[in-house]
Amino acid sequence: MRLIAALFAATALALLNLVNLAGAGYARFASQHLDRPDAAATLAATRIAAQWPPWSSAHVALHGWVLAENRQEGAALAAYLEALRLAPGDPLLWSEYGLALARLGQFGPALTLAVTQGQRLAPNSPAVQRAVADLGLGYWSRGTPEQRALWLEGMRRELDRNRAGFLGHVLTRGQGMTFCRDPALRLGEAPWCESIASALLGGCYVLTPAQPVPCAAP
Numbered sequence: 208m209r210l211i212a213a214l215f216a217a218t219a220l221a222l223l224n225l226v227n228l229a230g231a232g233y234a235r236f237a238s239q240h241l242d243r244p245d246a247a248a249t250l251a252a253t254r255i256a257a258q259w260p261p262w263s264s265a266h267v268a269l270h271g272w273v274l275a276e277n278r279q280e281g282a283a284l285a286a287y288l289e290a291l292r293l294a295p296g297d298p299l300l301w302s303e304y305g306l307a308l309a310r311l312g313q314f315g316p317a318l319t320l321a322v323t324q325g326q327r328l329a330p331n332s333p334a335v336q337r338a339v340a341d342l343g344l345g346y347w348s349r350g351t352p353e354q355r356a357l358w359l360e361g362m363r364r365e366l367d368r369n370r371a372g373f374l375g376h377v378l379t380r381g382q383g384m385t386f387c388r389d390p391a392l393r394l395g396e397a398p399w400c401e402s403i404a405s406a407l408l409g410g411c412y413v414l415t416p417a418q419p420v421p422c423a424a425p
Contacts, residue, residue, distance in 0.1 A: 264294035298329035302338035336364040344382040
């Protein structure tokens with residue numbers, strides 16, 4: 208009996224490993240083709256990955272992201288809720304869920320909860336705070352006052368952590384106008400925005416000082 212039980216356990220473990228490997232393979236294929244989320248093969252791969260194994264929150268969330276990119280709103284949000292059921296303590300998953308909601312135009316309580324949970328679970332995580340800040344940069348005009356306050360907190364923490372890096376990120380994203388129209392005023396970065404305006408007229412701007420100072424045109 209012990210031998211039979213051992214053989215059964217070994218077989219079950221081998222099958223489990225095969226399922227894990229198959230799911231990882233499909234997820235890897237889908238991740239490599241996220242530039243074409245509307246492709247049938249990409250959607251099919253994430254659907255299979257979400258089922259093999261069914262307890263992988265990352266695979267389920269990947270399926271949700273591709274569904275959201277295909278504007279399948281109900282199915283996408285259901286996938287994210289399932290992923291969060293599997294991993295309720297994952298702050299990056301909450302952040303990704305918030306981004307998916309914003310991309311789908313959902314700026315209600317669910318988005319506020321997603322951002323709040325991400326920040327609560329990992330208040331010192333640069334990845335989470337950058338995700339929160341990016342939400343603000345991308346969707347400032349559409350957020351509620353409560354959401355804007357959360358986004359501002361993410362931006363403030365990014366500025367405190369790496370001011371030059373964050374302001375450079377604002378520029379490379381092409382979000383300087385959004386940032387300078389309102390968030391920068393609330394965050395005390397109006398002088399930096401003025402230095403950008405000067406640069407556009409042939410002057411220069413600086414990223415590193417705590418308080419930007421005038422700099423001579425070349």
